[in-house]
Amino acid sequence: MQTFLFPSFFLRIERRLECLLKGLDCFMNPFIRRVRKLTPAQAIVSYYFLAIAFSVLLLRLPGVHQPGVKITFIDSIFTAVSAVSVTGLSVLNVSETYSTFGIFMLMLVLQLGGIGIMSLGTFIWLVVGKKIGLRERQLIMMDHNQHSLSGVVNLIIEIIKILLLIEAIGALLLTLYFTQFYDTFSEAFIQGLFASVSATTNGGFDITGQSLIMFHNDYFVQIIHMMLIILGAIGFPVLIEVKAFLSNKNKNFRFSLFTKITTVTFGLLLLVGTIVILALEMFNSFRGMSWHEAFFTALFQSVSSRSGGLVTFDITEFSQGTNIFMSALMFIGASPSSVGGGIRTTTFAIAILFLINFARGKNEIQIFNREIQLIDVFRSYAVIILAIFMVFVATIALSISEPTLPITAIVFEITSAFGTCGMSLGITDQLSTFGKFLIMILMFIGRVGLISFLFTIGGRSTKTKYQFPKERVIIG
Numbered sequence: 001m002q003t004f005l006f007p008s009f010f011l012r013i014e015r016r017l018e019c020l021l022k023g024l025d026c027f028m029n030p031f032i033r034r035v036r037k038l039t040p041a042q043a044i045v046s047y048y049f050l051a052i053a054f055s056v057l058l059l060r061l062p063g064v065h066q067p068g069v070k071i072t073f074i075d076s077i078f079t080a081v082s083a084v085s086v087t088g089l090s091v092l093n094v095s096e097t098y099s100t101f102g103i104f105m106l107m108l109v110l111q112l113g114g115i116g117i118m119s120l121g122t123f124i125w126l127v128v129g130k131k132i133g134l135r136e137r138q139l140i141m142m143d144h145n146q147h148s149l150s151g152v153v154n155l156i157i158e159i160i161k162i163l164l165l166i167e168a169i170g171a172l173l174l175t176l177y178f179t180q181f182y183d184t185f186s187e188a189f190i191q192g193l194f195a196s197v198s199a200t201t202n203g204g205f206d207i208t209g210q211s212l213i214m215f216h217n218d219y220f221v222q223i224i225h226m227m228l229i230i231l232g233a234i235g236f237p238v239l240i241e242v243k244a245f246l247s248n249k250n251k252n253f254r255f256s257l258f259t260k261i262t263t264v265t266f267g268l269l270l271l272v273g274t275i276v277i278l279a280l281e282m283f284n285s286f287r288g289m290s291w292h293e294a295f296f297t298a299l300f301q302s303v304s305s306r307s308g309g310l311v312t313f314d315i316t317e318f319s320q321g322t323n324i325f326m327s328a329l330m331f332i333g334a335s336p337s338s339v340g341g342g343i344r345t346t347t348f349a350i351a352i353l354f355l356i357n358f359a360r361g362k363n364e365i366q367i368f369n370r371e372i373q374l375i376d377v378f379r380s381y382a383v384i385i386l387a388i389f390m391v392f393v394a395t396i397a398l399s400i401s402e403p404t405l406p407i408t409a410i411v412f413e414i415t416s417a418f419g420t421c422g423m424s425l426g427i428t429d430q431l432s433t434f435g436k437f438l439i440m441i442l443m444f445i446g447r448v449g450l451i452s453f454l455f456t457i458g459g460r461s462t463k464t465k466y467q468f469p470k471e472r473v474i475i476g
Helices: 002-036 040-058 073-084 100-115 117-127 134-143 152-178 185-200 219-233 236-247 257-281 291-304 320-332 345-359 374-401 407-418 433-448 450-458
Strands: 365-367 370-372
Touching: 040 073, 040 100, 040 433, 040 450, 073 100, 073 433, 100 152, 100 185, 152 185, 152 219, 152 236, 185 219, 219 257, 219 291, 236 257, 257 291, 257 320, 257 345, 257 365, 320 407, 345 365, 345 374, 370 374, 374 407, 374 433, 374 450, 407 433, 433 450
Parallel strands: none
Antiparallel strands: 365 370
8 A cells, every 4th residue: 555655645745845836936926026127236135135034934933942942033033144144143042042953944044045045046946947047147147256157057056066065074074073972873963964064154153052162172173174164265166176176187277366366365364364363372361271272273263263153262261462363354254256254365365466566566466477457456445445444334333332342342243244254252142133233234245245235236337438538646
């Protein structure tokens, strides 16, 4: 009998799914028609708003919370925004708030934010056999800061394959290692899987209740987490090019300028971050530590400050100088087309390269036998100026709404939100409703990207039909 029951069971499931899809189609069609009238940047922002609304529903499903636990609607929105933006700032303790089912829902939202709404949507379209049109390709290009429409669909497929492979390897290694700390394999598996997803997506969430502080002297766990954070933050195009290089299919393969600048900048920031944190805390919070313990603490915080959000040490014990320096690292953030936020590494690199070349009397930037286009320099400084202005205004607003909080902690919280890092000096749960909304806006902008945010405000681009005479202006 069972051989006949199974086909009928799956047939009923298929019919229900068809009904559900038809209902979603009826619900989404008016929304999609309106979105099609928007610019690509405005459409991306709209889709991320939709993703946040969907995530709020997921995180308020029956059985998501622990028995007897009730959280306010504003806290659910805050958690959803933090997860979609893969930030990790939280006004609640995840391990004490969410059930096992809720933890899996949170992982799903982290995947949505890490992979990207357009990437995940494109993958679903490909699975169901839908043709990827010009409009969808434009949205993918905008979501991943690409300059060309060609190859964007293949880019999405490669991103999802690489990201899932990294998460699977990380989950396997951590699960096997965690079996010595937890009573059952299932508990070790949940801990390992969540840790891998959170680290790879640079989500910053944890279900241990105290981040990775319990593994302060466990260098294996730290190295695995650092590798996962770096692979998620260095940029998907870099990983795709490294994969192509290792495959040796093309003997004339050459790394792109983007990959070279990104890798060098990422490595230098990691090295400088480690040295500065080590120097600032050597005679402060690191006093009494062995050299390797101090080194790994500084190294992990340098890696995690870029957008990871996890800690192996109580950062409230750091000096104000270290916290301000880490705020600068979070402000810079991760690389473009990655899971991280901030002004991005290439923006920072181009700005520094321009200053160096300008000081030498050059009007162009030449590096790695290539010349960077002037429009990229304009974009870099536009992003930096807007980001500084936004952080400045947010700092003033939050210092007024939260007058009892230290200014260093406020700046740290703001740059952590904008850089989608997730580190905090312990003030997130003390924020007022206004403060929470302000942090949510910063997390959202950090995930969407300042370029998309600028284009959203600016609307459709128009070409100038005429030019005025040029005239020099006294500068400096």
